[in-house]
Amino acid sequence: MRHALVLVALMLLAACERAPEVTFADAAITLPDDPTELPDLPGRDAVIANCTACHSPSTMLQQPAIPRARWESIIGKMTEVYKAPIDQSAVPEIVDYLLAAQAARPPERSAPDVAPTS
Amino acid sequence: MSGVRLTRRALIAGAGTTALAAPGLAQSLVGQLVDLGLPDGPSLRPTTPAFPGKGEMIVQRVNAPVLETPMSVFREGLITPNDRFFVRWNWPMPTAVKAGAHRVAVGGAVRQAVSLTLDEIAAAGEHVSIVAINQCAGNGRGLSEPRVTGTQWGNGAMGCAKWTGVRLRDVLAKAGIAAGATRVRFAGLDVPLVDGAPQFIKSIPLDIAMRDDVLVAWGMNDEPLPILHGFPLRIVVPGWFSTYWVKMLSTIEVLTGEDDSYYVAKSYRVPAAPVTPEDKDFPTIPITAMPPRAFITSHADGAVVAKGQPLTLEGIAFGGDCALERVDLVGEGWEMPCTLGPDEHGPYAFRRWSVTLPPLAGDLSQIGVRARNVQGAVQPDRLAWNPSGYARNVIERITLRAQ
Numbered sequence: 001m002r003h004a005l006v007l008v009a010l011m012l013l014a015a016c017e018r019a020p021e022v023t024f025a026d027a028a029i030t031l032p033d034d035p036t037e038l039p040d041l042p043g044r045d046a047v048i049a050n051c052t053a054c055h056s057p058s059t060m061l062q063q064p065a066i067p068r069a070r071w072e073s074i075i076g077k078m079t080e081v082y083k084a085p086i087d088q089s090a091v092p093e094i095v096d097y098l099l100a101a102q103a104a105r106p107p108e109r110s111a112p113d114v115a116p117t118s
Numbered sequence: 119m120s121g122v123r124l125t126r127r128a129l130i131a132g133a134g135t136t137a138l139a140a141p142g143l144a145q146s147l148v149g150q151l152v153d154l155g156l157p158d159g160p161s162l163r164p165t166t167p168a169f170p171g172k173g174e175m176i177v178q179r180v181n182a183p184v185l186e187t188p189m190s191v192f193r194e195g196l197i198t199p200n201d202r203f204f205v206r207w208n209w210p211m212p213t214a215v216k217a218g219a220h221r222v223a224v225g226g227a228v229r230q231a232v233s234l235t236l237d238e239i240a241a242a243g244e245h246v247s248i249v250a251i252n253q254c255a256g257n258g259r260g261l262s263e264p265r266v267t268g269t270q271w272g273n274g275a276m277g278c279a280k281w282t283g284v285r286l287r288d289v290l291a292k293a294g295i296a297a298g299a300t301r302v303r304f305a306g307l308d309v310p311l312v313d314g315a316p317q318f319i320k321s322i323p324l325d326i327a328m329r330d331d332v333l334v335a336w337g338m339n340d341e342p343l344p345i346l347h348g349f350p351l352r353i354v355v356p357g358w359f360s361t362y363w364v365k366m367l368s369t370i371e372v373l374t375g376e377d378d379s380y381y382v383a384k385s386y387r388v389p390a391a392p393v394t395p396e397d398k399d400f401p402t403i404p405i406t407a408m409p410p411r412a413f414i415t416s417h418a419d420g421a422v423v424a425k426g427q428p429l430t431l432e433g434i435a436f437g438g439d440c441a442l443e444r445v446d447l448v449g450e451g452w453e454m455p456c457t458l459g460p461d462e463h464g465p466y467a468f469r470r471w472s473v474t475l476p477p478l479a480g481d482l483s484q485i486g487v488r489a490r491n492v493q494g495a496v497q498p499d500r501l502a503w504n505p506s507g508y509a510r511n512v513i514e515r516i517t518l519r520a521q
Contacts, residue, residue, distance in 0.1 A: 022240045022245070022336060022337075024217035024218075024220075024236040024237070024240075024336070024342070024350055025217055025342070026214070026215065026216050026217050026218075027214065027215050027217070027342070027344075027345050027349045027350070028213060028214035028215075028345070029170035029171065029213050029214075029344075029345045029346070030170060030213065031169065031170070031180070031181070031183065031213060032166070032168040032169060032180060033180075034180040034181045053311070054311055054312075055179065055181060055182065056179045056180045056181045058177070058178065058179050058180070059179055061160075062160055062163075062178065062270045063267050063270065064156070064158065064159075064160075064260075064265035064266075064267070064270070065158065065265075066265075066267060070267065074267060081315070081316065081380070081384075082310070082312070082315045082316075083310070083312045083313065083314040083315040084312065084315075085312065105159070105160055108153070108159050108160065108161055108162045
């Protein structure tokens with residue numbers, strides 16, 4: 001009898017050591033709002049009409065300073081590779097806007113991304 | 119779940135330290151600003167706790183979500199908590215997934231195509247856990263000089279977690295691999311917004327797919343994968359860049375030839391040989407395995423340390439696609455070995471290092487840490503510049519001021 005109990009206990013233990021059961025529950029989240037916060041410069045409406053449906057303005061405005069030809073190349077890639085429905089007649093206006101927005105960036109103050117040591 | 123949305127009050131509360139705008143980011147999200155140290159800027163990024171299931175994260179983009187881990191998190195432990203782990207989506211992803219309705223189609227060059235439920239995936243084989251670093255191919259891109267375009271990451275597009283699932287090869291066995299198979303391709307529920315745009319699908323060679331430690335994972339640090347990290351399933355390829363760790367896995371396709379899909383054949387590629395910014399039309403190869411890296415986490419660039427006192431520096435390092443062998447502190451014309459912490463989590467995980475310097479006579483100019491892995495790969499002194507800013511592993515240098 002005692003041996004049988006030990007055996008049962010061992011079998012239970014073995015069962016526990018087998019792959020633990022995993023259960024899957026439904027999941028859902030709500031993402032934060034993504035308000036369009038673009039500097040008020042000429043061409044802003046063209047950027048909103050052609051760019052921000054697919055991605056946040058930060059995608060553009062966080063880029064390093066790059067020349068006009070590079071912006072044109074990026075917009076070309078968006079059109080040709082990613083099939084963005086960009087109004088081609090608006091491209092010069094969009095590029096003007098992006099260059100102006102980069103030129104208008106405020107100076108930055110430093111705040112290092114590692115807390116200071118005590 | 120409106121509780122995650124930041125209120126006007128939170129904006130005002132967070133705006134005290136820096137009134138200057140972070141470029142292009144929703145000011146309603148701004149908690150505080152961190153400086154990623156990107157040469158010539160823009161370098162400031164807001165942090166926010168506003169994303170569901172996330173703590174304070176650096177916001178690179180709201181839509182589709184791109185969130186960076188603050189470097190200070192890596193001081194706190196070798197395992198990156200789920201709520202501080204970086205997030206990166208190429209295309210917008212579903213924000214709700216019904217577990218009971220989810221299927222993983224396994225097809226292509228297989229004996230019998232199957233469509234598996236989550237329970238069938240979980241029953242496909244032994245449950246396996248592995249601790250592994252998940253690092254974006256573009257981690258550190260924003261630090262490239264000359265600068266390159268793309269997501270302007272600092273070095274926080276990496277994290278180390280315990281992943282739990284079944285072996286990919288056990289899932290493949292449910293369908294049976296047919297003769298002539300060369301690669302295994304993955305697709306998830308994230309799809310382009312417009313017709314004709316390339317879906318984010320990725321493939322790995324068959325020998326990698328059959329590895330003992332390549333997983334179809336549902337667990338991240340002993341919790342279900344959060345949606346932002348790929349619920350219900352993601353691929354785990356220890357030692358390889360994150361681009362292959364396809365999230366919200368819905369399709370597994372066995373290929374018989376090369377993969378000509380956009381994100382393998384055209385994107386996520388690096389020059390086959392070193393290039394300069396002037397070079398054009400050079401041969402490229404897919405970015406795959408990770409090289410070694412090391413970071414000082416105890417001190418930030420420009421930090422003030424005590425003159426005349428010994429100084430202990432600490433940080434983390436990893437070997438990449440194999441174990442870390444050693445870490446050295448390097449200065450300008452000198453170097454000294456660091457002491458590695460215990461191997462707590464295996465070859466694909468972060469490992470601690472520390473080193474104590476003798477009493478400081480003056481500033482420590484341009485110091486960094488250099489990792490070497492057991493296969494002899496060592497971090498270079500100079501950046502292997504490439505136009506996409508991939509696979510950065512140059513020695514990261516800082517200067518400490520002695521006072």
